Amino acid sequence: MALLTVRAASERLGVAYSTLKRWVLTGRVRTTRTDGGHHRVSEAEIDRLLARQPPGAGRRVAAADADESLGGLSARNRLHGFIDEVRIDGLLAQVRLRVGDQSLTAVITADAVRALKLRRGDDALAIVKSTEVMIAKSGNPGTNRKRRARK
Numbered sequence: 001m002a003l004l005t006v007r008a009a010s011e012r013l014g015v016a017y018s019t020l021k022r023w024v025l026t027g028r029v030r031t032t033r034t035d036g037g038h039h040r041v042s043e044a045e046i047d048r049l050l051a052r053q054p055p056g057a058g059r060r061v062a063a064a065d066a067d068e069s070l071g072g073l074s075a076r077n078r079l080h081g082f083i084d085e086v087r088i089d090g091l092l093a094q095v096r097l098r099v100g101d102q103s104l105t106a107v108i109t110a111d112a113v114r115a116l117k118l119r120r121g122d123d124a125l126a127i128v129k130s131t132e133v134m135i136a137k138s139g140n141p142g143t144n145r146k147r148r149a150r151k
Helices: 006-013 017-026 043-052 059-068 110-116
Strands: 003-005 039-042 077-089 092-099 102-109 123-128
Touching (some): 003 006, 006 017, 006 043, 039 043, 077 110, 092 110, 092 123, 102 110
Antiparallel strands (some): 003 039, 077 092, 077 123, 092 102
């Protein structure tokens, strides 16, 4: 019985590493632990999971292959998803990408949308390269913990 790392198993299943890791931690995937505490997935478990996938579930594998052609790109924040909406107005277009249960919106040129032939339902890849990252907290500011006293 061959045992695979979680990363190798995620590639075989066509799911993201983080997704398979979450499945392991919630007990959805049965694993064997090494002496060092690392999870290993058996071939039989991979076969069981592949048998449960609906037909056409191999879409993620094609997206991973397309990602390999971008190997020379310096941006490492790549989000796989599918196009939820495309709006073109004049020179610009708004493309909404669904990544899991989250939505990401990009404003690109209308020419780029036409050149890439972006359509609703297509698999796509968002590549994020930014010099700024903003973070916000939701909820009532009065319910947040009190600030720690500075020394």
